[in-house]
Amino acid sequence: MPMTGSSVTTEPTTGSMPLQGERDIVMCRQMVRRLTQQAKFSLVDQTKLITAASELSRNTVVYGGGGEMRWEIVQEGLRTGLRLAFEDKGPGIPDVDLALTDGWTSGSGMGVGLSGSRRLVNDFDLRTEVGVGTCVTVARWK
Amino acid sequence: MERIPILRMGRALLVTIQIDLQDQVALQLQDDLSAQIERTGAKGVLIDISALEIVDSFVGRMLASISGIARVLDATTVVVGMQPAVAITLVELGLSLEGVRTALNVERGMQLLTAGFDADDGIQRDD
Numbered sequence: 001m002p003m004t005g006s007s008v009t010t011e012p013t014t015g016s017m018p019l020q021g022e023r024d025i026v027m028c029r030q031m032v033r034r035l036t037q038q039a040k041f042s043l044v045d046q047t048k049l050i051t052a053a054s055e056l057s058r059n060t061v062v063y064g065g066g067g068e069m070r071w072e073i074v075q076e077g078l079r080t081g082l083r084l085a086f087e088d089k090g091p092g093i094p095d096v097d098l099a100l101t102d103g104w105t106s107g108s109g110m111g112v113g114l115s116g117s118r119r120l121v122n123d124f125d126l127r128t129e130v131g132v133g134t135c136v137t138v139a140r141w142k
Numbered sequence: 143m144e145r146i147p148i149l150r151m152g153r154a155l156l157v158t159i160q161i162d163l164q165d166q167v168a169l170q171l172q173d174d175l176s177a178q179i180e181r182t183g184a185k186g187v188l189i190d191i192s193a194l195e196i197v198d199s200f201v202g203r204m205l206a207s208i209s210g211i212a213r214v215l216d217a218t219t220v221v222v223g224m225q226p227a228v229a230i231t232l233v234e235l236g237l238s239l240e241g242v243r244t245a246l247n248v249e250r251g252m253q254l255l256t257a258g259f260d261a262d263d264g265i266q267r268d269d
Contacts, residue, residue: 022165029162029196047196047227051235054198058165102236112199116235 011035013073019057019086020066028057028069032084039073039080041142049082049140052117056086056136059113064088064134074139081122081141092130100126146171148178154186154255155179155217160193168204175208179215185262186255187212190248192223202237209242218258219243222251 067088245251
């Protein structure tokens with residue numbers, strides 16, 4: 001498999017990476033794969049979080065005009081999770097409820113990016129302000 | 143930028159996606175496949191995604207639109223080899239790949255396509 005070769009490197013438990021172009025979406029998926037493997041997520045949990053990260057990082061790049069992803073491997077009592085924040089300084093989302101509706105799209109997508117990735121994670125938080133930017137924070141627990 | 147190779151086998155075109163797809167590469171594949179169907183008169187397209195570790199809405203849309211374009215060009219598309227974790231995630235994401243024919247593996251996908259070719263031949267012989 002193409003991505004597993006890089007899984008030997010250990011990533012820091014917190015960090016950030018730029019999301020400026022399409023290539024960064026691929027890098028983001030690979031980073032989240034390494035982090036979920038490091039945190040010993042099951043394959044299905046890995047796949048869900050990577051897929052959510054792919055959707056959210058694309059939103060940051062395409063709709064937010066670029067930004068960054070921050071990550072944190074979280075230890076809360078006995079449970080381990082991975083928290084990801086996707087932040088941009090783009091136009092913001094005027095109608096959050098609408099943006100979270102299945103099938104609604106402002107652009108070329110299928111309209112499942114935000115609403116779908118919300119279903120793939122345990123915690124989902126969206127902060128946005130028109131003209132200031134958007135930050136979507138998600139977490140998945142083992 | 144990488145390009146996904148398209149192989150021709152009889153009346154079918156075969157595509158094996160083995161890299162983590164950048165969006166532009168997925169779009170390029172869509173264009174390349176459409177052009178190849180037109181040029182070769184292929185009746186079937188088999189896309190093997192067994193090496194794909196995720197299918198997000200972008201790739202899902204690409205698979206659905208390849209399927210649709212191929213149908214209009216009189217070719218059947220079969221997507222094969224989806225990993226179970228990918229299938230679970232895809233459905234939860236909200237994509238059911240409606241209109242996309244799928245098969246468990248390459249062998250079954252080829253059987254499906256070949257059966258379609260034979261049926262076509264039967265119609266032609268009856269004329």
